[in-house]
Amino acid sequence: MRRVTIPVAYMPLVDAAPLIVAHELGFAEDEAIGLDLVPAPSWSSLRDMLGFGRVDAAHMLSAVPVAMSMGLGGMGAALSAVCVLSVNGNVIGVGRPLEARLRATGFAFDFTDARAAASAMKAVHADKLVFGVPFPFSMHVELLRYWAERTELGLDSIEIRTVPPPLMAEALEAGDIDAFCVGEPWGSVAVDRGVGALLLPGQAIWQGAPEKVLATRTDWAETEPDLLGRLIRAVWQASRWLSKPGSHITAAQILSRETYLDLPPELIDRALSGRMILSGHGEQRHCDGFLRFHGAAASFPWRSQAKWIAHRLGLTHETRTGLAAAASVFRSDLYRRHMTQTDADMPGASEKVEGAILHPTAVGSSRGRLNLLPDRFFDGAIFDPDAIE
């Protein structure tokens, strides 16, 4: 096979690991492709790089391709999410002043109970709470809004502002924001710089949130099926390696290199191992499935998840676009086509009722061994895509 190099953009985050590992540990090589990994300075630049053809694939916020298909934000190139790169992995954190007030009330920082955390926040903060997030179209925004809207906090008492994660600590110190929702390592960076404490993992709001996707231009995905297949499989093999318990120390070492995150491996390991340090007081919480790359169909682009995102974006931005059209950017069809030659166990359906799985549950699949993991929303609500349309 002729070896082809595919330019791929990524943001230097822990959840870029599948791409970085595919490149560094030879999973790309096994598929006879090279990855030219291009770090992006911002999510908008990453989107433009992909849209204008500087790169052919990108590590992208799951909400971005969905938003673009709804005509929200920036340029109009059609993008396809060909697989999910990571599930969960965000943290909600608070700045020092808010942390101090929460502690004064005896709040336990249990890092689990989303409802209790919201009530505690409401009790100590009378004004609008300003949250920093990395990008207007992101799981970060949707989780925050879902949480606020369904707790005592209330949607009216939060304001969401975009702050580039590397500037999040600065913005907290300057008092521009009171709290934040970011992907790792930036929550841990805020903790280690002594400017904030972690309040909740993203999974305390939704246990099955697709966080980053591998996105390509739709025309590229259709004209380069062979390359796309190799890319999806290389990333899938890398994710499988990442999910092995013995891998995260090596993975943290690789990600910590100057070319990638350029941060101490210890800091990166927290998200990979799920052992989060919450604050300067050193409280540690173990959080199972904090950031998932593989297993239980983690990389499968569920159309129902795209519909959830589209439904939420529609509420936020008051646009009414058909959910089906927005959901079709999650390409479960392409994923199936290109993964058949692997031993991946593929779900029989491409949609599910989101939030309905409370315990690991066996579902119909190509090899009959697929168990899906709990995907509960904190308020117990379920999202039935058919009931919405």
Next chain:
Amino acid sequence: MQARLTIAVVEEDRDRATGIVDALEQTGDCDVHVIGNYTSLARKIAEHSPDIVLIDIDNPTRDMMEELTLASGPLDRPVAMFVSGAAGGLAREAIEAGVSAYVVDGLAPERIKPVIDTAIARFSIVRQMRNELAETRRALEERKVIDRAKGLLMKAKGIDEDAAYALLRKTAMDQGRKVADVAEALVTAAGLLG
């Protein structure tokens, strides 16, 4: 008479900002404001109510601009990066030159073009200078590593500097790698063993 164009340039580096402002002011009738500090970016931009906002594509603050393009943003008039129709080619050119531009929707293309052309030219120069600087830095780093590797070899094998370099070069050629990579591997290994 057409109203003067108001242009905001988001740039922290004072020298670069000055260069951009000078170049833009020569294109004609416009007011150019520099925003040099990213805190409260939205408010500062709203104060000037610009027709065009220019920002370096490598600037992470760009994602804050993106927020302002949403209708619910703090600006009275939505700012959109021009990508459609005639301006599409210009957008691509701008992005390749490393400048992102946000333009108030409905602004006539003939008013935008000279500004963007000037910005593209200016940003290209800066980009080239930055690449050259990075290249020089990298060369300097490599030099340092090679010197350390030579030192290690001289000490370990009792050879002189020329012989040490020859050995590095031969190893690099045999393995099809760069001398600097071989030197780095040696320095790392020596660090681990030492």
